[in-house]
Amino acid sequence: MSKKHNKLEAKNLNAYYGDFHALKNINIAMEEKNVTAFIGPSGCGKSTFLRTLNRMNDYIEGFRVEGDILLDGRDIYAKDVRVDELRKEVGMVFQKPNPFPKSIYENVVYGLKIQGIKKKSVLEEAAEQSLRQAALWEEVKDKLDKSALALSGGQQQRLCIARALAISPSVLLMDEPASALDPISTAKIEELIYELKNDYTIVIVTHNMQQAGRVSDYTAFFYMGELVEYNKTKSMFTSPKNERTQNYITGRFG
Amino acid sequence: MRVTEKIIEGLLWLSALITILVTIGIIWVLLSESIGFFKEVSIVEFLTEKEWTPLFANKKFGIMPLVAGTLLTTLIAIAVALPIGLTIAIYLNEYAHARMKQIVKPMLEVLATIPTVVYGFFALTVVTPFLQQFIPGLAGFNALSAGIVMGIMIIPMISSLSEDAISSVPRSLREAAYGMGSTRLQTSFGVMVPAASSGIIVSVILAISRAVGETMIVAVAAGQQPRLTMNPLVPIETITTYIVQVSMGDVPQGSLEYKTIFAAGITLFVFTFALNNLSFWIKKKYQEKYD
Ligand SMILES: Nc1ncnc2c1ncn2[C@@H]1O[C@H](COP(=O)(O)OP(=O)(O)OP(=O)(O)O)[C@@H](O)[C@H]1O
Ligand SMILES: [Mg+2]
Numbered sequence: 001m002s003k004k005h006n007k008l009e010a011k012n013l014n015a016y017y018g019d020f021h022a023l024k025n026i027n028i029a030m031e032e033k034n035v036t037a038f039i040g041p042s043g044c045g046k047s048t049f050l051r052t053l054n055r056m057n058d059y060i061e062g063f064r065v066e067g068d069i070l071l072d073g074r075d076i077y078a079k080d081v082r083v084d085e086l087r088k089e090v091g092m093v094f095q096k097p098n099p100f101p102k103s104i105y106e107n108v109v110y111g112l113k114i115q116g117i118k119k120k121s122v123l124e125e126a127a128e129q130s131l132r133q134a135a136l137w138e139e140v141k142d143k144l145d146k147s148a149l150a151l152s153g154g155q156q157q158r159l160c161i162a163r164a165l166a167i168s169p170s171v172l173l174m175d176e177p178a179s180a181l182d183p184i185s186t187a188k189i190e191e192l193i194y195e196l197k198n199d200y201t202i203v204i205v206t207h208n209m210q211q212a213g214r215v216s217d218y219t220a221f222f223y224m225g226e227l228v229e230y231n232k233t234k235s236m237f238t239s240p241k242n243e244r245t246q247n248y249i250t251g252r253f254g
Numbered sequence: 255m256r257v258t259e260k261i262i263e264g265l266l267w268l269s270a271l272i273t274i275l276v277t278i279g280i281i282w283v284l285l286s287e288s289i290g291f292f293k294e295v296s297i298v299e300f301l302t303e304k305e306w307t308p309l310f311a312n313k314k315f316g317i318m319p320l321v322a323g324t325l326l327t328t329l330i331a332i333a334v335a336l337p338i339g340l341t342i343a344i345y346l347n348e349y350a351h352a353r354m355k356q357i358v359k360p361m362l363e364v365l366a367t368i369p370t371v372v373y374g375f376f377a378l379t380v381v382t383p384f385l386q387q388f389i390p391g392l393a394g395f396n397a398l399s400a401g402i403v404m405g406i407m408i409i410p411m412i413s414s415l416s417e418d419a420i421s422s423v424p425r426s427l428r429e430a431a432y433g434m435g436s437t438r439l440q441t442s443f444g445v446m447v448p449a450a451s452s453g454i455i456v457s458v459i460l461a462i463s464r465a466v467g468e469t470m471i472v473a474v475a476a477g478q479q480p481r482l483t484m485n486p487l488v489p490i491e492t493i494t495t496y497i498v499q500v501s502m503g504d505v506p507q508g509s510l511e512y513k514t515i516f517a518a519g520i521t522l523f524v525f526t527f528a529l530n531n532l533s534f535w536i537k538k539k540y541q542e543k544y545d
Contacts, residue, residue, distance in 0.1 A: 092433040
């Protein structure tokens with residue numbers, strides 16, 4: 001079990017929005033091919049931390065980080081790291097489905113096309129494979145050239161997952177991927193996460209305790225920018241060590 | 255309180271009414287005077303005759319040379335303004351810091367406040383002599399210089415409106431592109447520009463409309479020789495230049511020569527009216543898409 005190596009690590013990580021200290025001395029190691037859930041009350045820094053893992057906050061003026069984030073042991077904030085290359089390795093799915101206003105097919109192959117892959121057979125095969133992985137193929141195979149915006153919210157989110165998978169990252173970051181969806185779509189996404197962890201390291205932010213319990217192997221509880229508790233999900237949910245964690249999990253605040 | 259509100263409402267209503275009445279008045283004058291013209295010159299001749307010589311002894315009334323001059327200068331202007339304006343818009347949106355944007359945008363808009371007659375003399379006395387060093391056949395008055403300078407004048411229109419259009423693309427799309435490993439350039443051209451395309455097209459149409467109606471630059475620098483040509487190196491005449499030329503001359507009021515002003519004017523009006531409606535229509539479709 002503990003043979004798995006550490007895919008992502010944060011060491012003494014601090015993050016600031018201007019003067020605001022958003023993440024306080026975070027230390028965490030996430031194993032490969034596991035699902036890690038980030039939980040905690042609104043504003044505690046879950047999204048901020050998630051977005052430092054693929055440097056999505058680079059464009060926010062005034063945002064800065066101190067400390068290290070290691071992907072397979074390499075510091076992703078090192079000078080010689082190219083963010084576009086990093087993000088091909090660390091894919092992201094957002095809270096609100098955000099397909100491009102293009103066809104379903106164009107959405108899925110976008111990431112490959114920008115890498116210069118033009119061969120139709122390669123693109124088509126990759127599109128089908130990713131759509132199947134995202135459990136969307138059967139629903140869209142006859143309308144690949146239709147606009148992605150015509151899909152339902154749940155379908156759009158699975159399309160965004162397919163789009164992220166198409167460039168075969170090794171890590172998938174998901175920021176409340178099911179919070180805007182109905183229960184059936186949510187169940188589908190959860191099933192999908194369960195499937196995907198065979199091949200991917202997944203980090204998911206969620207406000208839904210049952211969801212965290214169902215899909216994750218490890219859970220990290222954040223509170224006011226601090227990582228309060230990090231443990232196997234089972235242990236955390238049955239016997240939390242910290243009182244705050246217990247209160248949060250049992251729904252006494254948050 | 256009630257009364258002042260009523261008065262203000264009345265004033266607003268009145269100014270709206272005045273605007274509408276003036277517009278109707280202009281269209282009315284244009285129409286009635288050009289109907290007088292078309293009683294003497296058939297529309298078929300007006301549209302198919304290849305020469306425009308209403309002020310000469312041998313009078314010909316073909317509007318096409320003026321239309322050609324107008325289109326030629328407009329085309330050159332857009333060929334200059336579109337690539338530069340769009341590049342600036344993308345630069346401001348994707349690369350520039352917020353502070354840089356706050357400085358550059360108003361500075362560009364200063365370009366639009368320079369009186370057009372200044373642009374005209376700039377074209378005539380600076381750009382033309384400069385270009386003549388490379389293009390020996392370039393006449394002193396020509397469509398090329400006038401078009402280029404007109405292009406410079408409308409750059410801020412395209413850059414400003416296109417930047418607005420690109421800024422209004424939801425942030426989530428930009429993040430989606432970055433999240434897939436797009437570089438900034440790929441994000442701009444592959445995602446942001448296509449998503450903002452209707453707004454960008456509107457900016458170009460408005461710029462075209464501005465170029466078609468532009469008078470002083472072409473009157474000063476492009477010449478006053480109606481000519482059915484697409485050659486940018488020779489003197490030509492645009493619709494607007496012709497109108498100025500005749501209005502400033504001493505043609506007797508009510509004469510056929512006098513009425514040509516209105517025939518030319520209504521042609522111009524048809525163009526700009528069509529362009530403005532087109533942009534209005536695109537804008538409406540575009541809004542539906544994003545709300
Ligand atoms: N762009 C920003 N500029 C300044 N402060 C920000 C910015 N984004 C987030 N913050 C602040 O950082 C803190 C952490 O925000 P973050 O979005 O990471 O919280 P979260 O745990 O994801 O909350 P939620 O569950 O509501 O999504 C909050 O106090 C927030 O106000
Ligand atoms: Mg969040």
